[in-house]
Amino acid sequence: QVQLQQWGAGLLKASETLSLTCAVYGGSFSGYYWSWIRQPPGKGLESIGDINHRGSTNYNPSLESRVTISLDMSKNQFSLNLSSVTAADTGVYYCARYPDSGYYYGMDVWGQGTTVAVSS
Amino acid sequence: SYVLTQPPSVSVAPGQTAMITCGGDNIGSKSVHWYQLKPGQAPVLVVYDDSDRPSGIPERFSGSNSGNTATLTISRVEAGDEADYFCQVWDTHSNHWVFGGGTKLTVL
Numbered sequence: 009q010v011q012l013q014q015w016g017a018g019l020l021k022a023s024e025t026l027s028l029t030c031a032v033y034g035g036s037f038s039g040y041y042w043s044w045i046r047q048p049p050g051k052g053l054e055s056i057g058d059i060n061h062r063g064s065t066n067y068n069p070s071l072e073s074r075v076t077i078s079l080d081m082s083k084n085q086f087s088l089n090l091s092s093v094t095a096a097d098t099g100v101y102y103c104a105r106y107p108d109s110g111y112y113y114g115m116d117v118w119g120q121g122t123t124v125a126v127s128s
Numbered sequence: 129s130y131v132l133t134q135p136p137s138v139s140v141a142p143g144q145t146a147m148i149t150c151g152g153d154n155i156g157s158k159s160v161h162w163y164q165l166k167p168g169q170a171p172v173l174v175v176y177d178d179s180d181r182p183s184g185i186p187e188r189f190s191g192s193n194s195g196n197t198a199t200l201t202i203s204r205v206e207a208g209d210e211a212d213y214f215c216q217v218w219d220t221h222s223n224h225w226v227f228g229g230g231t232k233l234t235v236l
Contacts, residue, residue, distance in 0.1 A: 043225070045171075053163070053171070053214050055225035068224045069129065102170060111218035112177045114161030118170035 010035035014103045014119035016088075022128045026090040030103030030119050037061035037081055040105045043115060044077060044088045048099040056101075059086060060108045093126045100124075130219040132228035139234040146202040148231045150215035153196060160198040161216040162191060164209075165230075171214070175200060202233070210235045 016028035030042070043058035057067035059077045067075050071090070079086040090097060101122045104115040133151040140146040150160060162175040173182050175191040178198065188203045202209055215228040 045225075045227075047165075052230040053165075053216075053227040055227065057224065066223045069222050104171075112159045114163070114173040114176040114182075114216065115171070116173050116176075116182055118172075121170055 010105070010117050012103050012105070012117055012119035014101075014122050016101075016122055016124070018123055018125065020093055020124065020126045022094050022126055023092055024126075026088070026093050026097060026101075026124060026126075028088045028101055028103070028122055028124075029085050030087070032084045032086075032105075037079065037084070037086075039108060041066075041108050042077075042079065042086045043104045043106065044101060045104060045115075046097075046099045046101045048096070051099075056088065056090070058106075095126050095128060098124060098126045129222055130217065130226045132215055132217065132226055134213075134215060134228040134231045136229070137232045137234065139236055140202075140205050141236045142205055142207060144205055146205050146209070146233055148200040148202075148213050148233065150198040150200070150228050151196055152198075152217065155196055155198050155217065156194045158193075158217045160191065160193050162189075162200045163214045163216065165212045165214065166210075174213075205233075205235055207235050209233060 011033045014030040041058040041060045044056040059065045074091045076089040103119040106115045107113045163171040165171045174189045178193040179191040190201045212230045219226045
């Protein structure tokens, strides 16, 4: 049973960089894309971007200029960096996975979520 | 960017059937996934590829997709089904996942 465990700083000041890490337990990176999704307070889910085991990435165009997603296969971890944060980046951040064989499968495993608050 | 439209809320009595819609331009040509999100918990995939159920999801959850509307149907609704539900598709033009705005299901 694959599990994702995520962590990172929960309180940031405006203009700082948000950094989160997600560890993969019970499975390997191969065959999947590894994603970051967020939910601002009172709003819906928003895709941030993802990466596969070959290092191929997809980013939400609205965030692409500030986002970097990377992976460390030696540690079975992948990370999110979001630069120049503002209050609009406040929310719950999730990591998740989906098969890299296509978009016919959803995100079947999710991390527990990390609450991030940005103060001005 | 591709836009998915969901009703903000749906209410249903226990034992009845809830239908949650997700509208999008020619969404019938896309593969739609549905997630259940309860407060303080991670999202749970309840339907993928329009109408398939992951292991462990009750048969009460089903989906359909045609034309400009995809639908999540929950039969014999239980109090434990009360949650927010989100639809999701892959936007082939901008190469990223798009979610609907979410629908809050209230069990009366």
